[in-house]
Amino acid sequence: MPGILPVLIVGAGPAGLVAALALAQNGIKLRLVDKAERPHVGNRGFGVQPRTCELFQILGILDDFLERATPIPTMRAYKLPGGTVPVKTWDLYPKTGAWPDRPFGNGLCLDQSELEDILRRHLAKYGVEVEYGHGLVDIEQMLSSVKATVAVFNDGKATPEREIITSQYLIGTDGARGATRKLLELTFQGETRDADGMVWGDVEIEGLTTEYWHIWGKPGSYTIMARPIRPDGKKFGIGITGLNFDPAELADEEKVKQFFFKETGRTDLIFGKFSWLSYFRPNMRMVNKFREGRAFVAGDSGHVHSPTGGQGMNCSVQDSSNIAWKLSMVLKNIAAPTLLDSYNEERLPVIAQMLQATGSLYTHTVPKAGETLGQTPSTEIATEEDDRKSGWFRWRNNALEMYGINYRFSDIVLEERKSRRPDPEDQIARAYDGYEGQGTLVAGDRAPQAPGLVQEDGTDTSLFELFRINLHTVLIFVTKVLPENVSLAKKWKQSIVQVFVITGDNITEGFEIEHATRLRDHGGYANAAYRIEDGLTVVVVRPDGFVGAIGKDLEIVDRYFAKVSKSE
Secondary structure (H helix, E strand, C coil): CCCCEEEEEECCCHHHHHHHHHHHHCCCCEEEEECCCCCCCCCCCCEECHHHHHHHHHHCCHHHHHHHCEECCEEEEECCCCCCCEEEEECCCCCCCCECCECCCCCEECCHHHHHHHHHHHHHCCCCCEEECEEEEEEEECCCCEEEEEEEEECCEEEEEEEEEEEEEEEECCCCCCHHHHHCCCCEEEEECCCCCEEEEEEEEECCCCCEEEEEEECCCEEEEEEECCCCCCEEEEEEEECCCCCHHHCCHHHHHHHHHHHHCCCCCEEEEEEEEEEECCEEEEECCCEECCEEECHHHCEECCCCCCCHHHHHHHHHHHHHHHHHHHHCCCECHHHHHHHHHHHHHHHHHHHHHHHHHHCCCCCCCCCCCCCCCCCCECCHHHHHHCCCCCCCCHHHHCCCCCCCCCCCCEECCCCCCCCHHHHHHCCCCCCCCCCCCCCCCECCCCCCEEECCCCEECHHHHCCCCCEEEEEEECCCCCHHHCCCCCCCCCCEEEEEEECCCCCCCCCCCCEEEEEECCCHHHHHCCCCCCEEEEEECCCCEEEEEECCCCHHHHHHHHHECCC
8 A cells, every 4th residue: 555654563562573573574664663762671571481582583583682691590499587598499490401393492581671672673674763752542443554643752641742653554562551452442351469469670689699599488478589680790680479468569679678688587688779670460361352453462462461481571472473474465465364364363262371371370479378498408409299299489381381382273274184183172272282292293383493404505504594584484395206297396486485395315306396495304303393204295384483284295385375365
């Protein structure tokens, strides 16, 4: 539509920035506004799950992320009163290690403010800048566009200065308190824990080692934490979480310090400058739908929950990558607008099940009433037996790594191999935790990594180095020399797909595909990860890193695109 902005994004947190970067890499023009007058400062959303690291690689920001990220510190609890004698030492998540198909074995830590800085720097390469101090105040939806009224904000309040921005589509990523969800009149179903509260902040602390994530707890009441933000600094992210205990009055620097000293007994510690301090009451809520007309919500605009499990920011990244590639195809006139319906279809069950998982973990943020700390020898490491006795800050749920999230149930995936697919109801019920450990891979699953691929010039590469957010990737696996009539030229638009022919070391010629790149699966990892059978197998990987289709002939690529294109 000449003269109309393709996409307006409202909210410049991780969800908005990822959506903007994915669209920009697809060549889509956009504007990104945020009513805050400057970038956020503070240690929010610091847990980054392994699956999110994979998406960062597809987006091209992984190296910058890894340069700043740190491992999740080992946790250590202390006996009270006194607060100095360690009684338990454990890992928040069980150590899983890295595998060829899963290169990121454990999550990492990076403050959300730093992640946002990385994303903004990459966005600037595409000429996109966040327009701070500009917030959404009204939406008018029309048949072929969205008319958004954006106000200039000063000191958190809208001024009379207004601008009308007309765009083909709008993405609301302005958080639970933002305007988009309310203006779209989406419901926000769930619960608020009125009797509970949390205080979080960043502060410099002298006298506390950065070797551990320190934790003190009063059973049945509250937990006090101090997490080193960097192993070589003095800054800590502190937190007070309560069950039937509301620390609202502690959102004050002096009060929180005095509470910390009194309850931990660590009066020897010296608190320095606070860079951030905030209070919030836990909410577990989600919208009834992620789309209304030409407007979408993603991230906290569509779902909020406690920080337990580290899912919020990570799910936001998946929301944004899901809607961005679909919007791009529609705006490029490659796909039908009906493709956008799949955003709600795919993300709604994932988020609903994620909320259930994090909701159950929330009760583990405080030691259980009646639990006695201090009876364990100081040198003992927490074991699986401890997990059965107390789940206090132990996230024992492999689904939190987000490897199992899948869209097997989606109308736009295509699985044509003989496989043991569960019934549709079961598929939707396992949208979040997936089919881990079952040794299966079908369309809709996460596309696994495969190292050890050798290019024609002899250099090594891997699938994650090849995946792109602006292209579908067609993987043509050839395990034996095929009849000549199968090796016919096949044309697909290079603006839509990139094609790789993957063979073993025993196949050195034949099977030529126009514009395809040949790769040798020297390590056998690709064939193993994708459960390849003898002969010819074709896998279509979506731009967001999920398998779109698997079949036994080249025409499956056309059949897959027929599901989403204007020819459907």
